[in-house]
Amino acid sequence: MTDHTSLSARRTVAVVHPYLRWGGSEACALWAIEALKKDYDVTLITGGGADLIEKNRFYGTNIQPDEIHCEVISPALVFRKIRGFHAIRDFKLVRYCQKNADRFDVMFSLYNSICFGKKGIQYILDPTFNSEWLNRIAGDPSGIKGFFYKDTPLRKLYLWIGDRLTGSSLEEIQGNLTIVDSDWTASAVKTFLGISAETVYPPVPQEFPQTNWAEREDGFICLGRINYEKRIGDIIVILEKVRALGRNIHLHIIGTIGDQRYLQSLKPLITKNKDWVFLNTNVSNQEKTQLLVSHKYGIHGRANEPFGIAVAEMVRAGCLVWVPGGGGQVEIVAHADLTYSNIEEAAHKVNSVMMDEPRQDMLRGHLKQRMLQFSTDRYAEGIRKTVERFIEEN
Numbered sequence: 001m002t003d004h005t006s007l008s009a010r011r012t013v014a015v016v017h018p019y020l021r022w023g024g025s026e027a028c029a030l031w032a033i034e035a036l037k038k039d040y041d042v043t044l045i046t047g048g049g050a051d052l053i054e055k056n057r058f059y060g061t062n063i064q065p066d067e068i069h070c071e072v073i074s075p076a077l078v079f080r081k082i083r084g085f086h087a088i089r090d091f092k093l094v095r096y097c098q099k100n101a102d103r104f105d106v107m108f109s110l111y112n113s114i115c116f117g118k119k120g121i122q123y124i125l126d127p128t129f130n131s132e133w134l135n136r137i138a139g140d141p142s143g144i145k146g147f148f149y150k151d152t153p154l155r156k157l158y159l160w161i162g163d164r165l166t167g168s169s170l171e172e173i174q175g176n177l178t179i180v181d182s183d184w185t186a187s188a189v190k191t192f193l194g195i196s197a198e199t200v201y202p203p204v205p206q207e208f209p210q211t212n213w214a215e216r217e218d219g220f221i222c223l224g225r226i227n228y229e230k231r232i233g234d235i236i237v238i239l240e241k242v243r244a245l246g247r248n249i250h251l252h253i254i255g256t257i258g259d260q261r262y263l264q265s266l267k268p269l270i271t272k273n274k275d276w277v278f279l280n281t282n283v284s285n286q287e288k289t290q291l292l293v294s295h296k297y298g299i300h301g302r303a304n305e306p307f308g309i310a311v312a313e314m315v316r317a318g319c320l321v322w323v324p325g326g327g328g329q330v331e332i333v334a335h336a337d338l339t340y341s342n343i344e345e346a347a348h349k350v351n352s353v354m355m356d357e358p359r360q361d362m363l364r365g366h367l368k369q370r371m372l373q374f375s376t377d378r379y380a381e382g383i384r385k386t387v388e389r390f391i392e393e394n
Contacts, residue, residue, distance in 0.1 A: 010041075011040050011041065011105045011106065011391060012040065012041045012042075012043065012103065012104045012105050012106070013036055013040045013041070013042050013043070013104060013105065013106040013108055013387060014042075014043045014044075014045050014097070014100075014101075014103075014104040014106065014107050014108060015029060015032055015033050015036070015042060015043070015044050015045070015108050015110055016045045016046070016093070016097055016107065016108065016109045016110065016111075016114060017029040017044070017045075017046045017047075017109075017110045017111050018046065018047050018086070018089075018090045018093060018111055019046060019047040019048050019049050019075070019090075020046055020048070020049030020050055020055060021049055022058060023309075024125070024202055024307070024309035025110065025111045025125050026049075026055070026059070027059050027202060027203055027205060027309070028110050028111075028123060028125070028181075028202050028203070028379075029044075029046075029110040029111070030055055030056075030059050030061045030063065031059070031061060031203045031205065031376055031379055031380065031383075032108070032110055032123075032383045033061070033063055033068060034061045034062065034063060034376075034380065035379070035380035035381075035383040035384055036383065036384065036387060037063065037067045037068055039384075040106075040387070041069075042067075042068045042069070043068065043069040043070070043071060043104070044068055044069070044070045044071070045071045045073065045093070045096070045097060045100075046070075046071075046072060046073070046093075047072070047073055047074060047075050047090060047092075047093050048072055048074060048075075050070050050072055052064070052065055052070075058285070059205055060205040060206065060207075060376070061205075071096075073092055073093045073096045074092070075089050075090065075092060075093070087158060087159050087163075088158070088166075090166070091166050094114055094115070094166040094167070094168075095166070095167070097114060097116050097117075098115070098116055098117040098167060101116045101117050101118050101120070102118070105391065106120065106121065106387055106390055106391065107120035107121070108120060108121040108122075108123075108387070109121065109122045109123060110123050111123065111125060112124050112125060112126065113168075113173045113176065113178075114166075114168075114176075115166065115167055115168045115169060115172040115173060116176075117167070119175050119176060119177070119394060120176050120177070121176060121177045121178075121179070121386060121387070121390055122173070122176045122177070122178050122179075123178075123179050123180070123181070123200070124178060124179070124180045124181070124185060124189055124197065125180075125181050125185070125202075125306060125307070126306050170193070173193065173195070174193065174194060174195055177386070177389070177390050177393075178195050178196075178197040178198075179197055179198050179199070179200045179382070179386055180197045180198070180199055180200070181199070181200070181201065181202050181306055181307040181328060182199060182201070182306060182307045182327070182328025182331050183199050183328070183331060184304075184306065184326075184327050184328045184330070184331065185197075185199075185306045185307070185328060186198070186199055188306075198386070200379065200382035200383065200386065201307070201331075201373055201374050201378070201379065201382075202307055202309060202312075202374065202379065203374065203375065203376040203378075203379035203380075204309065204312040204313060204316045204371070204374045204375070204376075205376050206289070206313065206316065208289060208292065208293050208316060208317040208318065209289075209293055210293075210318070211293045211294065211318065213296065213318075213360075213364070216293075216294055216295055216296045216318075217250075217294055217295050217296065218247070218248065218249050218296060218297075218354070219249055219250040219251065219252065219295045219296070219297065220235075220239060220249060220250070220251045220252070220295065220297045220298060220299050221251075221252050221254060221291060221292055221295050221297070221298045221299075221314055221319060222235050222251060222252070222253045222254065222255075222298070222299055222300070222301070223254050223255060223288075223292075223298065223300075223310040223313060223314055224254075224255050224300075224302075224310035225255050225256055225257075225258035226253070226255045226256065226257050226258055226259065226262065226263055226266075226281065227258035227259035227262055228259055228262045229302050229303075230255075230300075230301050230302050231301030231302060231303070232253060232266055232301055233265075233266055233269055234301050234343060235251070235299050235300075235301045236251065236266075236269050236270070236273060236277055237343055238299065238343050238346045238347050238350070239251055239276075239299070239347075239350075240273065241343065241344070241347035242347050242350050242351050242354075243276070245347070245351045247350075247351060247354055249276070249297075249354075250276040250277070250278065251276065251277045251278065251299075252278050252280050252291055252295070253270075253277070253278070253279050253280060254280045254281075254283060254288055254291060255280075255281065255310075256281065256282055257281055257282075289317070292313070292314060292317035292318075292319065293317050293318060295319060296319060296320060297319055297320050297321070297322075297350075297354075298311070298314035298315070298317075298319040298320070298321035298322070299321065299322045299323075299346075299350075300314075300321065300322070300323045300324065300329060301324065302324065302327075302329075303324040303326050303327065304324075304326045304327040305323075305324075305327040305328055305329045306327060306328050307327075307328040307329070307332075308323065308327065308328055308329030308332055311323055311329045311332050311333070312332050312371075312374050315332060315333065315367050315370065315371055316371055316374070318364070320338065320353065320360065320363055320364065320367070321333055321338060321367075322338050322339070322340060322346060322349065322350060323338065323339055323340075324339070324340060324341070325339040325340060325341045332370065332374070333367065333370070334366075334370055335363060335366055335367075337349060337352075337353060337359070337363060338363065
């Protein structure tokens with residue numbers, strides 16, 4: 001491999017992200033900057049949220065304002081107060097990138113595909129580009145979101161308008177160098193876009209204090225944004241069945257509220273089981289950390305998650321975590337004892353592991369090894385190699 005320090009002495013890299021909030025894609029963008037800032041002249045181009053002090057504190061990065069350049073291209077006024085509409089909301093940002101692409105040796109989108117007007121790098125994290133794949137992972141959500149997810153003439157028109165506003169074309173997307181967040185996503189990208197992609201697993205930066213397994217509670221954590229596709233109702237039913245087998249367990253649902261209507265639909269089930277189901281919304285990072293390291297188990301309900309940063313966080317905190325048998329989260333746990341295909345199988349597998357301490361020890365050791373795949377160092381290495389490869393080939 002070429003020595004990137006000498007190769008990149010005058011190389012410029014634009015790291016592009018639509019808007020830096022507090023999710024997994026933001027961790028990918030910030031740790032990519034961290035990986036590249038020493039050897040490249042890095043410019044962050046984003047729609048907003050570029051408060052490096054706050055982002056460093058949250059994500060564990062150490063990006064100083066004098067180490068990079070930052071260019072903020074605010075969304076059109078109509079999109080500044082509302083979320084969603086990803087196909088069209090970032091058209092100003094995309095057009096800016098196209099107009100300024102020749103200023104940079106490398107244009108690098110850290111959130112899905114962008115047509116830069118020349119070949120670039122794209123990190124595909126979720127399926128906003130394809131209705132069939134989107135429906136596969138989102139299920140059938142309620143309300144306006146569910147209406148727009150359906151493959152209707154209106155959605156086709158919406159996506160067509162997005163392509164016109166951003167100048168997007170499948171041919172140009174296929175011409176970019178593509179990396180993805182899981183082997184599962186790579187398979188979907190190949191199926192739906194005809195692109196061969198390399199997997200670079202996202203970083204899981206948070207460090208958790210070590211706690212003695214015997215001192216942890218026989219309880220479960222469900223972590224992540226509270227919305228329909230997380231299938232939290234199914235998780236409660238699974239653990240109800242485990243409790244019926246004699247296990248004195250409880251559940252903490254930890255996350256921000258993504259869908260208020262879905263939360264209201266869960267309230268009767270939570271109230272019915274209020275003695276052992278606890279709703280912890282909008283908790284601080286310190287409170288979340290304490291809950292994670294004081295419980296033995298985690299469980300995830302979303303099917304076909306492209307990666308599953310919440311799953312990786314629970315594993316990183318030392319929990320044994322069960323996930324549905326599809327999507328990138330399977331690559332995180334990578335063990336048949338920790339995947340399930342339906343409610344009954346999940347309850348059976350959970351109970352079997354809970355009653356078998358030697359198997360718990362084996363699975364904990366297995367997951368500890370798996371987490372080496374999701375370190376910030378491993379991610380940084382993947383990002384640097386991707387940029388090196390792009391420069392060498394172009």
